[in-house]
Amino acid sequence: xxxxxxxxxxxxxxxxxxxxxxxxxxxxxxxxxxxxxxxxxxxxxxxxxxxxxxxxxxxxxxxxxxxxxxxxxxxxxxxxxxxxxxxxxxxxxxxxxxxxxxxxxxxxxxxxxxxxxxxxxxxxxxxxxxxxxxxxxxxxxxxxxxxxxxxxxxxxxxxxxxxxxxxxxxxxxxxxxxxxxxxxxxxxxxxxxxxxxxxxxxxxxxxxxxxxxxxxxxxxxxxxxxxxxxxxxxxxxxxxxxxxxxxxxxxxxxxxxxxxxxxxxxxxxxxxxxxxxxxxxxxxxxxxxxxxxxxxxxxxxxxxxxxxxxxxxxxxxxxxxxxxxxxxxxxxxxxxxxxxxxxxxxxxxxxxxxxxxxxxxxxxxxxxxxxxxxxxxxxxxxxxxxxxxxxxxxxxxxxxxxxxxxxxxxxxxxxxxxxxxxxxxxxxxxxxxxxxxxxxxxxxxxxxxxxxxxxxxxxxxxxxxxxxxxxxxxxxxxxxxxxxxxxxxxxxxxxxxxxxxxxxxxxxxxxxxxxxxxxxxxxxxxxxxx
Amino acid sequence: xxxxxxxxxxxxxxxxxxxxxxxxxxxxxxxxxxxxxxxxxxxxxxxxxxxxxxxxxxxxxxxxxxxxxxxxxxxxxxxxxxxxxxxxxxxxxxxxxxxxxxxxxxxxxxxxxxxxxxxxxxxxxxxxxxxxxxxxxxxxxxxxxxxxxxxxxxxxxxxxxxxxxxxxxxxxxxxxxxxxxxxxxxxxxxxxxxxxxxxxxxxxxxxxxxxxxxxxxxxxxxxxxxxxxxxxxxxxxxxxxxxxxxxxxxxxxxxxxxxxxxxxxxxxxxxxxxxxxxxxxxxxxxxxxxxxxxxxxxxxxxxxxxxxxxxxxxxxxxxxxxxxxxxxxxxxxxxxxxxxxxxxxxxxxxxxxxxxxxxxxxxxxxxxxxxxxxxxxxxxxxxxxxxxxxxxxxxxxxxxxxxxxxxxxxxxxxxxxxxxxxxxxxxxxxxxxxxxxxxxxxxxxxxxxxxxxxxxxxxxxxx
Numbered sequence: 001x002x003x004x005x006x007x008x009x010x011x012x013x014x015x016x017x018x019x020x021x022x023x024x025x026x027x028x029x030x031x032x033x034x035x036x037x038x039x040x041x042x043x044x045x046x047x048x049x050x051x052x053x054x055x056x057x058x059x060x061x062x063x064x065x066x067x068x069x070x071x072x073x074x075x076x077x078x079x080x081x082x083x084x085x086x087x088x089x090x091x092x093x094x095x096x097x098x099x100x101x102x103x104x105x106x107x108x109x110x111x112x113x114x115x116x117x118x119x120x121x122x123x124x125x126x127x128x129x130x131x132x133x134x135x136x137x138x139x140x141x142x143x144x145x146x147x148x149x150x151x152x153x154x155x156x157x158x159x160x161x162x163x164x165x166x167x168x169x170x171x172x173x174x175x176x177x178x179x180x181x182x183x184x185x186x187x188x189x190x191x192x193x194x195x196x197x198x199x200x201x202x203x204x205x206x207x208x209x210x211x212x213x214x215x216x217x218x219x220x221x222x223x224x225x226x227x228x229x230x231x232x233x234x235x236x237x238x239x240x241x242x243x244x245x246x247x248x249x250x251x252x253x254x255x256x257x258x259x260x261x262x263x264x265x266x267x268x269x270x271x272x273x274x275x276x277x278x279x280x281x282x283x284x285x286x287x288x289x290x291x292x293x294x295x296x297x298x299x300x301x302x303x304x305x306x307x308x309x310x311x312x313x314x315x316x317x318x319x320x321x322x323x324x325x326x327x328x329x330x331x332x333x334x335x336x337x338x339x340x341x342x343x344x345x346x347x348x349x350x351x352x353x354x355x356x357x358x359x360x361x362x363x364x365x366x367x368x369x370x371x372x373x374x375x376x377x378x379x380x381x382x383x384x385x386x387x388x389x390x391x392x393x394x395x396x397x398x399x400x401x402x403x404x405x406x407x408x409x410x411x412x413x414x415x416x417x418x419x420x421x422x423x424x425x426x427x428x429x430x431x432x433x434x435x436x437x438x439x440x441x442x443x444x445x446x447x448x449x450x451x452x453x454x455x456x457x458x459x460x461x462x463x464x465x466x467x468x469x470x471x472x473x474x475x476x477x478x479x480x481x482x483x484x485x486x487x488x489x490x491x492x493x494x495x496x497x498x499x500x501x502x503x504x505x506x507x508x509x510x511x512x513x514x515x516x517x518x519x520x521x522x523x524x525x526x527x528x529x530x
Numbered sequence: 531x532x533x534x535x536x537x538x539x540x541x542x543x544x545x546x547x548x549x550x551x552x553x554x555x556x557x558x559x560x561x562x563x564x565x566x567x568x569x570x571x572x573x574x575x576x577x578x579x580x581x582x583x584x585x586x587x588x589x590x591x592x593x594x595x596x597x598x599x600x601x602x603x604x605x606x607x608x609x610x611x612x613x614x615x616x617x618x619x620x621x622x623x624x625x626x627x628x629x630x631x632x633x634x635x636x637x638x639x640x641x642x643x644x645x646x647x648x649x650x651x652x653x654x655x656x657x658x659x660x661x662x663x664x665x666x667x668x669x670x671x672x673x674x675x676x677x678x679x680x681x682x683x684x685x686x687x688x689x690x691x692x693x694x695x696x697x698x699x700x701x702x703x704x705x706x707x708x709x710x711x712x713x714x715x716x717x718x719x720x721x722x723x724x725x726x727x728x729x730x731x732x733x734x735x736x737x738x739x740x741x742x743x744x745x746x747x748x749x750x751x752x753x754x755x756x757x758x759x760x761x762x763x764x765x766x767x768x769x770x771x772x773x774x775x776x777x778x779x780x781x782x783x784x785x786x787x788x789x790x791x792x793x794x795x796x797x798x799x800x801x802x803x804x805x806x807x808x809x810x811x812x813x814x815x816x817x818x819x820x821x822x823x824x825x826x827x828x829x830x831x832x833x834x835x836x837x838x839x840x841x842x843x844x845x846x847x848x849x850x851x852x853x854x855x856x857x858x859x860x861x862x863x864x865x866x867x868x869x870x871x872x873x874x875x876x877x878x879x880x881x882x883x884x885x886x887x888x889x890x891x892x893x894x895x896x897x898x899x900x901x902x903x904x905x906x907x908x909x910x911x912x913x914x915x916x917x918x919x920x921x922x923x924x925x926x927x928x929x930x931x932x933x934x935x936x937x938x939x940x941x942x943x944x945x946x947x948x949x950x951x952x953x954x955x956x957x958x959x960x961x962x963x964x965x966x967x968x969x970x971x972x973x974x975x976x977x978x979x980x981x982x983x984x985x986x987x988x989x990x991x992x993x
Contacts, residue, residue, distance in 0.1 A: 014629045039621070040628045042647030045668075252631070380720075387670040405720070443628060443649055456981075458621030460628070460646035489619050 002186060002240035004450075004473045006195040006466075008109065009228055010049065011202030012445050013250035014040065016212060020225055023217055028233030029447075032245055036449025037490040039459030041466070045388055045403055046334040047249030047440045049126075049202070049528075050083055052463060053110040056248060057092040057195075059467030059482035063389030065090040067111055068397055069332040070528045071520075077345045078319060080529075082511055082519050084127040085112040089393050091503040093467045094118050097193055099503045100476055105191035107182055108154075108198070110248075114509060120191045123181075126156040126199060126522075129515035145181060153177040155199040157522055158207060164433030166207060166220050168227070171200045175231045186238055193474060194240065198231060200224050202440075205251035206428065206527065209438030213253070242450030242473050246466055250441030255408040256372060257436075259424040260330030260337065261321075261415060267366055269359075271325040272418035319415035323347030327359050328399075330413025333528045334440075336398030337363055337382075360384060360400060367402055372409075373423055380405045407440050414530040428527040436527045448490050457490040472496070479503075532951075533781045534970050535716075536725040537770055538639065540578055541732035542787035544569045544945035546763065554764055557771030558947065561783060565949030566987070568958040569790075570966075574894050575841040575906055576789035576940045579613055579657075581963065582727060583641040585788060586622035588967035588982035592895025592902065594620060598843060602901035605851050607829065609901075614657060615642050621979070623967055624648045627723055630976055635715045637726035638684075638708055640788075651719055653711065656685040656729050678714045679707040686733050690936055694755060697737055702765065705730040709769040716776040722974060724776075727788075734762045735791040739938035746793040746937060747929070782950030782973050786966060790941030795884075797917035797928040798876060798909045800836040800844070805920050807872065809834040816921020825920070829854035834869060834904075838918030840940045843903035844869065866890070866904055873907055879927040884910030896983070912939050953988060961987060 021030040032038075044052045044062065054067040062068050066089040074081040088111065094104045098118045106112060106122040113124035114134030121141060128135040136142035146152070155174040159167045175198060182196055204224040205212075212221035236243055264270035321329060327350050328339050339359050342348035350359050364382040372378050383401040385394060402411050412424060426436035446461050452473055461469075464484025471478050472486040472495055479500035486495060511519060523529035548567065552559050561567075573584045573591055580596035583589075591597050596613045603609040611617075618641050624634035625648065634650040636642060643654035645667045652667040653675065661682055666672045675682050683704035691697050705728055712726050740746040741755035770785065777783050801822050804810035810833070813826035827835060829847060833856055836844045846869075848862055849855035857865050870888040878884050886909045891902040909916055915936075917928055946961050950973070964984030971978050972986040 015631050018629065037619075039625060040647070040649070381670070383670055387673065441631070443631065454619070457619040458625050460625050460648060462647050489616055 002190070002194050002238065003192045004194070004242045004244060004470060005235055005238065005240040006193070006244045006246060006470060007232055007235055008053075008195070008197035009201050009232075009245065009247050009445075010053075010110070010197060010199045011205050011249055011251045011440065012225075012228070012245075012247035013201075013205075013252070013441060013443060014445055015250065015252065015441075015443075016201075016221060016225055017445065020217060020222055025217055025222065025226060026229040028229050028236060029245065032232070032236065032243060032447050032449050036243075036447055036453050036455055037457035037459050038245075038445070038447035039457075039461060041246060041444040041446035041459075042462045043249035043440075043442050043444050044463055045383065045401060045442070047407060047442050047444070048334050049110050049248060052248035052444075053125075053197075054088055054092075056246065056463045056466045057094075057109065058088065058090040059093070059464050059484040060090045061389050061391065061464065061483050062397060063394030064391030064483075066393030066396065069334075069336075070523050071332070072396070073331065080520075082127075082516050082523070083111070084114075084509075084511065084519075085116070085124065086114060086506060086508045087111075089505060091505050092116070093470050094122075094193070094195070095503045095505065096471060096476060096479065096500070097474065099501050102193065102474060102476070103189065103191045104193040105182070105185055105189055105195070107185075107194075107196040108178065109195055110197065110199075114506075116506075120189050121185050125197060126154075127519065128156075129511060129518045131518045132511060132515035148184065149177055149181055155203070157525055158203050158429050158434065159200070160207070160429040160434055162430050162433065164429055166204075168220060168223055171204070171224055172227050175200065175227050179231050179234045182235065183238065193470065194235075194238075196235060198228055201228060201247070202251065205438035205440075206254075206436050207434055207438070209251065209253055240450070242448065242452045244466075244470070244473070245445065245447040247444035248463065250443040250445070251438055252406065252441045253408050254410065254437055254439040256378075257410045257412055257424045257426050258370070258378070259419050259422055260335065260402070260411040260413045262419040262422045262424075263370070264328055264330060264337075265418075265420060266422065269326065269328040269363070271322040273320050273322040274418065320418045321415055324349060328363055329415065330411060331415070332398065332413060333410075334407075335402035335404060335409075335411030336413070337367070337400040337402060339363075339399045341399075356399075363400055367400075378405050378409045379403070407442065410439060412530065416530060426527045429525055446487075448487065452492055454490050454492060459487060459490055461487055476500075531722070531780065532973055532975065533721065533778075534723045534725075534784065534973055535773070535777050535781055536723070536784045536786060536970070537773065538582065538725065538727035539731045539766065539785065539787050540582075540640075540727055540729045541735050541789060541791050541940065542785075542945055543735065543790040543792075543941065544787075544943060545790075546759070547945060551760055551763055554760070555767040557767045557774060558785065561774075561785060561947045561949045564955060565783075565947060565953045566956060566958050567947040568945070568961055569943040570786060570946040571960075571962045572789040572942055572944050573963055574889055574942070575908070576912075576942050576944075577840055578640050578732065578788055580618075580641065581788035582639055583618045583620075583622065585786070585963045585966045586624075586639065586641075586725075587618070587620040588964045588978075588984040589620045590895045590897070590964070590983055592891060592898045593981075593983070594618060595900025595902075597891075597900075597902055597906070598837075598839060598841075600837065602845070605901060606853060607827065612657070613641075615644055615646065615654070617641075620981075623723060623725065623970055624650065624652070626971065626976065626979070627974070632722035632974065632976075633720045635712075635719055635721045635724040635726075637712055637715065637724075638729070639725055639727045650721065651715060653682065654684075655727070658684045660684075674714075675711060679710050682711065683707055685729055690736070692935065694737060697733070698755075698758060701730045701733050701762070705762075705766065705769065709772065712773055713776075716773065723970065728766065730762065731766065731787070732791075734759050735938040736936045739791065739793055743793045747795060748937060780951060782948065782953065782970075784966070784970070785945070785947040787944035787946075788963065789944045791938045792913060792941040794915055794937050794939040795878070795910060795913040797838075797915045797930075798842075798886075799917045799919065799924065799926050799928055800838060800842045800873075800907070800909075801918050802920045802924075803873075803876065803926050804834055804836060804844075806926070809869070812920065819919050819922030819924070821919055830856060833857055833865065836907075836916065836918065837903075838916040840915050841912070842905075842907040842909065842916030844873070844905040844907060846904045870905055873905070876909070876926065878910070878914075879925075884914060886910055886914075912941060915939050948987070958987075
């Protein structure tokens with residue numbers, strides 16, 4: 001029998017759940033909250049899917065697990081490399097459990113491609129590519145799932161029609177199929193830990209948060225939460241001893257998007273290369289134009305001009321930055337600043353030591369003064385990397401992390417084309433058909449209920465606490481040195497006193513070019529990649 | 531949008547603030563003249579841990595399962611733990627506001643170490659071991675705290691000291707740094723609720739009460755510290771005034787204390803009394819004043835034992851409940867009643883009654899969680915403290931504290947001042963510490979959880 005079911009709802013937030021529960025709209029989540037203990041799960045900085053989920057499943061900070069964003073820069077510093085689960089440099093909770101001989105089932109947890117070779121089953125999350133193997137473990141399972149359940153109805157893209165309309169049927173189909181699959185897998189494998197993630201709450205926040213603020217229970221956001229509640233109910237009905245409901249971050253309004261590289265150019269830290277490469281521009285232009293076409297036409301075009309996307313990704317690496325005059329640049333999805341440091345960056349010009357610190361101090365001071373077009377401050381804090389992260393992988397993280405006020409602002413950082421317009425927007429979906437109107441918050445959710453859990457405890461937890469809490473609920477020792485702690489205040493019984501075994505992590509593998517292009521396209525449609 | 535600023539002064543005594551010195555405290559007087567003020571009934575026992583957590587959660591000690599600094603974790607004889615922040619399992623104001631997406635600044639509120647995350651910032655309380663500990667949320671706030679105030683001071687290093695000049699310096703330094711940090715956080719952080727607790731008031735009362743109070747048996751009218759507490763209140767008034775600059779027209783300001791203070795007439799040596807009365811048997815005879823633990827307890831011949839402090843917790847040794855219990859469960863109520871009556875009858879050193887009140891937890895609390903004491907004893911209406919040591923030349927009464935000089939005890943009533951848009955002016959009787967959290971939530975437009983024990987002091991329509 002399953003000891004623990006962990007149900008992950010990416011981006012789920014009490015600011016939607018609490019009002020809907022109060023109206024009696026989410027009966028299954030309400031029951032879990034009522035029977036157990038719950039509270040805010042404080043996410044990472046940034047509260048962004050790759051770093052947040054990976055921190056949750058490892059119990060250590062990004063300086064140790066090494067996963068930060070959807071993409072990173074490769075060794076040269078100027079080529080984009082998409083991040084996948086194998087970039088994780090710390091064991092995940094299922095690695096600890098597998099090493100202890102416990103059977104687990106992992107479904108759709110972000111950043112789990114290639115699917116981990118656990119005792120049990122694993123279906124990789126949104127970093128899996130339809131053009132790559134290893135999305136399912138054990139390997140033979142993929143074919144069987146396809147035969148039994150048909151084509152995978154995943155939730156790895158925004159539920160939008162080609163015209164940019166919401167397609168909530170698609171959300172429902174993906175949720176229902178996932179639960180169908182999980183029911184069958186649980187029957188067949190009988191895992192002791194089941195960990196299933198759904199992405200749809202995040203998607204609907206990004207696409208329709210203002211609708212929630214205006215129409216509440218009548219909004220599309222509420223409809224998606226009701227769909228997710230149905231899925232939660234079916235998973236709870238599988239009858240695990242304990243259940244845990246988590247999200248990797250919360251959600252809320254998006255007030256605006258700032259182009260950090262345009263801002264850095266204005267402040268004199270970054271200089272654009274006005275010449276540029278004509279080949280790159282041509283391909284970029286073709287891709288940009290292609291993204292504006294209706295899907296049908298795009299499919300035709302793809303057949304006529306195969307590999308345009310692939311070539312575009314390769315060429316994007318040739319940024320439009322004049323490196324020899326650039327002291328700092330932005331990179332990544334939520335607001336990061338990187339110093340063009342000599343000895344680290346290929347064309348670095350800032351000397352390590354005092355010069356580096358001087359550039360950081362200067363950037364911090366200026367970023368803290370950023371105001372919205374209306375003149376309101378928008379930056380809550382600028383963190384030096386070492387203030388937030390420690391560990392062997394910390395050196396690869398951005399030098400400065402810009403935390404916008406309540407994450408109601410985003411700092412995007414395109415490098416492939418010169419930009420001078422600071423106030424920007426993000427358009428998502430096929431051809432950029434829909435505006436991006438919601439964003440993330442630090443405040444995710446956690447709820448625990450079942451035989452091993454106390455009821456009524458007000459939890460106030462950090463995302464690093466989830467991994468040790470899962471281990472405790474499975475009566476496994478918590479390895480020393482995790483950054484999180486088991487949520488003992490909500491658990492009955494005592495922690496295992498057996499020593500924890502050392503656990504290795506698999507080698508990093510990169511996508512093939514085709515898979516890379518496919519994933520990159522999806523991430524662009526999700527607004528996470530330039 | 532409404533905001534709430536809560537300035538907590540641990541142990542601030544209503545009679546001193548409202549009756550004796552109000553005219554010398556212009557900022558507090560301004561709040562008193564503008565708003566609602568009065569005595570605030572504390573919990574029983576009226577003690578910092580768990581009182582502030584009770585206030586912030588509107589839950590009783592019985593709900594929290596926290597009956598003092600040290601609590602029994604089970605019915606063994608040695609399972610005592612210090613109740614830290616993780617022991618508080620009920621949502622406090624900032625937990626509820628975090629869930630509702632509102633920002634809090636939490637500074638020095640007892641019961642917040644180890645720190646837990648919230649929406650906003652938190653600097654932990656006086657039970658933090660040192661600034662080496664993880665004492666801020668978020669972590670990065672630490673560096674900023676030292677930039678702003680140097681080393682942050684959680685408490686005085688030893689407030690039961692004979693070097694009173696040094697203590698005075700420490701208290702002022704601690705208080706000034708805390709208010710400077712408060713000022714900085716109010717200036718730089720978004721907030722819907724600001725809540726801080728200053729411990730200096732409590733430390734000053736314990737250290738300098740006898741110098742101030744002619745009714746204290748050790749009062750020296752010619753002593754140099756006669757006005758030490760009064761001067762400190764004036765100093766704090768200035769610091770409060772400085773924080774009020776951050777309160778705009780939509781801000782509700784609360785000044786609260788978790789309990790009051792009164793002179794300490796002496797100590798009742800409760801374990802020595804239990805020993806003499808045959809309730810407690812030690813394995814060795816005391817050679818001079820010592821703790822019960824040093825002697826060892828002869829459990830098969832012990833009926834009851836006690837913990838000292840500003841009040842006493844008395845435990846019965848019950849068969850089937852304690853490992854070597856002696857009191858038959860069938861006799862438990864009779865033994866407990868008899869013991870309570872006898873404790874209440876202990877007179878002062880001259881044989882005069884002192885008015886001790888003994889409580890049973892189930893009479894105090896609607897719900898009794900964890901391992902509660904069997905009896906909670908307020909000796910002499912809290913003019914007397916409880917002392918846990920046995921032996922020595924003294925009898926049942928002592929006029930020295932076994933842990934160092936201390937000349938005040940806690941009083942049952944603290945104080946509350948509330949000012950802000952629509953809050954009526956005037957004194958108000960009958961306010962309860964458990965009403966604070968529901969009041970704050972109501973003023974911030976938040977629902978009051980049904981589990982809260984108190985009720986809002988102000989109804990929004992009337993505010």
